[in-house]
Amino acid sequence: MSETEIFKVLADPTRRAILERLSGAEMTATDLRAGFAITQPAMSQHLAVLRGAGLVSERREGRYAHYRIAPDGFAPLHDWLARYRDFWPSRIDSLKDLLKEMDQ
Amino acid sequence: MSDAETELVFETILDAPPEKIWRALTIPEYRDRWLQKPDGVELDVVTANDSSLLTYRWQERRSGDENRIEESFVTIELTPNENGTTGFRLTHAPVFVPMAANNNEAAPVLMRAA
Numbered sequence: 001m002s003e004t005e006i007f008k009v010l011a012d013p014t015r016r017a018i019l020e021r022l023s024g025a026e027m028t029a030t031d032l033r034a035g036f037a038i039t040q041p042a043m044s045q046h047l048a049v050l051r052g053a054g055l056v057s058e059r060r061e062g063r064y065a066h067y068r069i070a071p072d073g074f075a076p077l078h079d080w081l082a083r084y085r086d087f088w089p090s091r092i093d094s095l096k097d098l099l100k101e102m103d104q
Numbered sequence: 105m106s107d108a109e110t111e112l113v114f115e116t117i118l119d120a121p122p123e124k125i126w127r128a129l130t131i132p133e134y135r136d137r138w139l140q141k142p143d144g145v146e147l148d149v150v151t152a153n154d155s156s157l158l159t160y161r162w163q164e165r166r167s168g169d170e171n172r173i174e175e176s177f178v179t180i181e182l183t184p185n186e187n188g189t190t191g192f193r194l195t196h197a198p199v200f201v202p203m204a205a206n207n208n209e210a211a212p213v214l215m216r217a218a
Contacts, residue, residue, distance in 0.1 A: 004174045007198040010110055081112060084196050088114050094138040098128055099120045
């Protein structure tokens with residue numbers, strides 16, 4: 001999955017909140033729903049999208065499905081973050097230089 | 105860092121008032137001088153609250169695929185300090201997270217200080 005597609009998946013605030021919760025621990029869909037004002041089908045839909053994007057993996061145990069972060073799925077996003085983590089500091093330095101040259 | 109980290113934040117103090125920084129951010133001749141955007145990047149302004157909050161849409165065409173445009177958002181927040189410097193906070197995120205724009209309660213305090 002490309003970073004563009006991952007961005008689209010992450011554009012939804014509920015999905016970002018789900019990932020945030022899962023970054024702490026593996027959870028069942030029921031655990032995940034606690035505190036969210038969304039229905040079970042809506043939660044299932046979000047989890048399906050996150051699994052489809054390779055960001056979350058599912059493990060079946062008896063009648064329960066457990067969800068967790070799939071770290072490899074985040075690689076394109078981490079590449080993007082690394083690219084711009086390098087980019088901005090030099091630009092901010094250039095901005096500081098420009099401000100010194102500008103008239104008030 | 106969590107695996108779900110999806111934004112970059114840079115903070116610094118700039119030795120200039122917000123109005124001057126605003127000109128460097130918004131006047132294209134000035135902006136091009138410091139920003140030097142990478143090849144294939146196009147910018148347009150999504151949100152502009154004079155001298156305090158600016159959001160650019162950052163569209164990047166990936167080399168090798170003309171149809172793939174990666175969109176992200178760059179938000180700059182300026183906060184004036186009493187000594188004439190300005191707090192500068194830049195957030196670059198692949199999704200647009202609307203900021204709580206200048207909250208109304210802060211405005212009268214700033215006006216009294218001015």
